[in-house]
Amino acid sequence: MPETLAARFEAERSRLRALARRMLGSAAEAEDAVQESWLRLASASEVDNLAAWLTTVVSRICLDLLRARRETPFERLPDRGVAGPEEDLALADEVGRALLVVLATLAPAERVAFVLHDLFSVPFDAVGPILDRSPATAKKLASRARLRVRGTPAAGSGLGEHRKVVEAFLAAARGGDLAALLELLAPDVVRHADAAALPPGAAAVLRGADAVARGTTAFADRARLAEPALVDGTVGLVLAPYGRLTGVLKVSVTAGQVAAYEVIADPERLAKVAVAVLPLSHP
Numbered sequence: 001m002p003e004t005l006a007a008r009f010e011a012e013r014s015r016l017r018a019l020a021r022r023m024l025g026s027a028a029e030a031e032d033a034v035q036e037s038w039l040r041l042a043s044a045s046e047v048d049n050l051a052a053w054l055t056t057v058v059s060r061i062c063l064d065l066l067r068a069r070r071e072t073p074f075e076r077l078p079d080r081g082v083a084g085p086e087e088d089l090a091l092a093d094e095v096g097r098a099l100l101v102v103l104a105t106l107a108p109a110e111r112v113a114f115v116l117h118d119l120f121s122v123p124f125d126a127v128g129p130i131l132d133r134s135p136a137t138a139k140k141l142a143s144r145a146r147l148r149v150r151g152t153p154a155a156g157s158g159l160g161e162h163r164k165v166v167e168a169f170l171a172a173a174r175g176g177d178l179a180a181l182l183e184l185l186a187p188d189v190v191r192h193a194d195a196a197a198l199p200p201g202a203a204a205v206l207r208g209a210d211a212v213a214r215g216t217t218a219f220a221d222r223a224r225l226a227e228p229a230l231v232d233g234t235v236g237l238v239l240a241p242y243g244r245l246t247g248v249l250k251v252s253v254t255a256g257q258v259a260a261y262e263v264i265a266d267p268e269r270l271a272k273v274a275v276a277v278l279p280l281s282h283p
Contacts, residue, residue, distance in 0.1 A: 027087030100243030151276020154233030
């Protein structure tokens with residue numbers, strides 16, 4: 001293959017990797033998809049628009065991989081704490097844990113259409129042929145995906161003030177800041193937690209600001225991998241270290257303090273929780 005073509009491919013590699021990572025939610029699979037596109041390019045006839053050709057090929061490779069996944073029941077991975085593949089942790093930080101969680105719930109064609117159009121500004125006239133659909137159908141697929149990604153806030157949820165409290169709570173939890181937690185927690189706060197989120201023998205229910213604050217600081221490492229998200233219509237937290245949901249916190253806020261929070265980590269319960277991405281700024 002001419003050296004100039006290889007250089008042109010390398011110039012596209014970073015963009016293709018970012019595209020595949022968002023479609024697949026896996027750094028390793030994304031690298032494989034990009035490498036496969038290189039192998040196909042090596043045996044291709046003359047390519048007029050290299051960037052468009054590679055976008056199409058990588059997208060179709062990802063679409064095939066996503067469809068293959070759907071044939072096998074999705075299994076949530078156990079929480080591996082702060083250990084694990086550095087590439088997937090970096091991907092979760094780059095893309096956003098909540099977004100990766102929501103993308104994983106989309107049908108393959110919806111996910112590809114959304115990533116191409118909404119995240120990479122590929123026009124629907126180009127997205128349609130990649131999916132073997134009309135541009136109008138591709139637009140509908142992306143629209144359905146967008147609704148899932150944004151979610152629907154619960155009526156009267158007061159997301160702006162609620163979000164400030166949850167973000168402050170997360171910051172204090174990450175830093176193990178007991179004093180800050182005591183200020184944020186209501187005196188009669190209650191914490192409920194699934195057994196899957198607790199070490200053996202730990203209490204499932206804690207009551208009172210002091211007990212809840214101390215229980216929260218014990219999970220500072222996990223809190224560093226948490227992210228604010230829309231959880232069942234209100235602001236809460238998701239724990240998805242590698243883009244796979246391992247837990248959520250449903251947080252109740254009253255008068256500017258955390259009145260209660262529940263840690264859901266049981267796989268069957270997690271499957272029933274609706275997660276969506278919060279807007280970048282406060283409403």
